[in-house]
Amino acid sequence: MDASSPLASHLDRTADGGNVVVNIGPSHPATHGTIQIVAELDGETVKRADVHCGYLHRGFEKEAEHHTYHKVIPYVDRLNYCSALNNGFAYAEAVEKLLGIQLTRRCIVLRTLLCEYNRVADHVTCVAASIMEMGAMTAFLYLMTVRDYIFEHLNHLTGARLTYSYVRIGGLARDLPEGWLTRLEEILVFTERYLERIHGLLDHNRIFIDRTRDVAVMTPEHALNWGFTGPTLRSTGLALDLRKDAPYLAYPELDFEVPVGIKGDNYDRYYVRMCEIDESIAMVRQCVGLLRDGPVSVDDPRVTLPEKEAVYTEIEALVHHFKLVSQGIIVPAGEIYVSHEAPNGELGFYLVSDGTSRAYKLHVRAPSFVHMGGMHTLLEGYEVADVVPTFGSMNMVGGECDR
């Protein structure tokens, strides 16, 4: 059975006679997920590269138009699945702003804490995967252990290791269980200890430096022109960070720095991510200090389910519960664009509501998608073996790129 390729590349026709056109992916160990890079090679040098994405297109935006706002939450989780909570909180903020809901204090601090905690997990995953592809198995396994402890810990809180579905419009699904904060501190100490080892293994490692220094160099103007945001943009030297420029949640109260790189090469992207992990750990500790007792979900009858005892004893609460679950929450008509600093860059949700319980249009501004648009500029002119570290340093997450 001859299954043809779903997409044609112009390089097949326009490549130079003496050059070889090579297909990398979409089923490839180093293209995390499903990216196809068609590269025209002159010996080992990549002359031109054609990056194809879309092999994981799961119709998120169409699904969002057919489901109520709460039912979209699991779909939102699976966008950037390495840091699912960040996606959920950005989406919930878009809906909450249209509803005009003010979150409780505890919810704001908890959401900030979980954003930073998930950022640690995401950067750990990115660094682990990209260095494994360069051959550093030990560092990969150390980071996987750290990440697994974080997953089990979040499993204790939310019920799932990876795709949490923890956010609710107007708050969170549940409050922290007993002993969660103690275990959090243990995991942070453990993470710091293991990050020391990673720094020791990689920072001054001749092989690592040779493979990543001065590879895929980007200037700030180039980065802005091609739409890069997040650690990729900050590695060029520009300190653009939504947590500082347009602070949301509890970020105005946190004391942190925004690490920037010097050259915009792969080494800088790795180092910026490692510094951001340190900053995030410090922010998580600050959030623990800011936590006070209180309700975790806002008490707004438009969005919050009534208490279980009331549902079982009072008819109004029963009907209220029924309407909220079956019909969904009704969001006033309007449009809004909310963007958060996700671990990959600026994650934006453009929500258009028509006053019913389903979104009229929900668009995700995915940082990975835009980065894939500009990635060919970072591959051209470098060796074919540099494709792997460059691609790894972009932290392309398929769910977010193809949505």
Next chain:
Amino acid sequence: MSERAPLSSDAIERELGPLVERSWQGFGMPVLELRVENLLPLVTGLRDKFDFALFLDVTAVDYPERSPRFDLVYHFYSRRHNQRVRLKVPVPAERPVVPTLTGHYGSARYMEREVHDMYGIEFAGNADLRPILLYEGFVGHPLRKDYPIEREQPVVPYRTA
């Protein structure tokens, strides 16, 4: 940091007034509505006068019972003013052609390809409008309201034995 004064829709209207049909503030963001012909001059003006150097996003909204049918929505970010702006361009269904922004921003290539895939809006001047999220042979534009969500177009024949 000190001169990062927020920008309001009035300030933009004052500078680039004739290019804008309407403008308002939407949740802290200036929103400008304009006609297709004024898109390129307005984007050039925004980039040169107000430093909107980061092209964030382009997408479209489908209003099938309205004419013009589509609303093309652009988002930009200005470093100097630390401000995002939204542009809305109504596009008719009979002639869904819009000038491309690939001459201004490299990131427009992929984002315009996606809008073309999902809505069928042509971007005149974008040399590469191949399907990006969909595949060769896919008929129709899925994010239009008249495309049923369950209509699959499989590429590989299903197994029978």
Next chain:
Amino acid sequence: MAVMDYMTTKKDELVGWIRKFSLFPYPFVTACCGMEFMAVSSTLYDTDRFGAALPRFTPRQADLLMVVGTISHKEAPILKKVYDQMCEPKWVMAFGACATSGGFYRNYGVLQGIDRVIPVDIYVPGCPPRPETVIDAIMMLQERIAGDHHPILPAEQRGREPSHANKVFPIFPAADGVPPSQT
């Protein structure tokens, strides 16, 4: 003859034992389940204890195709091509809800289960499945391989179809009543 049957059975047991403890997976990773695949291969859960740790990133050298994550219609020809390139004997594991049945994505873009295009030996439920579930699935697959026929001698192979076609696999009708074969 009874003695030949006894020898064949013993040979099958031996070959089954060898094959089940030296699985070479081809991790066809697409989406979120890939994170759990990385976790199950790492130190805390470790598929190496079962002999199934060493991934072969070329289908020619692999015998277990682990389809990890959602397969879209755009990816389906790639999946079919990779499956066709694998040599006998081969097994297919549908890792996760999306590979099993499309998950909770029921739209124009997602293939509603990889068994519509390739035969599947074991389905692993979960979104994503816990690493223990994956290990349970590997062990079940190993039991199946252990009890299977392994026709490796030339005398057994004359006039045979490929092994994967001999097993009984469910066939699913299309959702909207249109016959599964496409023009």
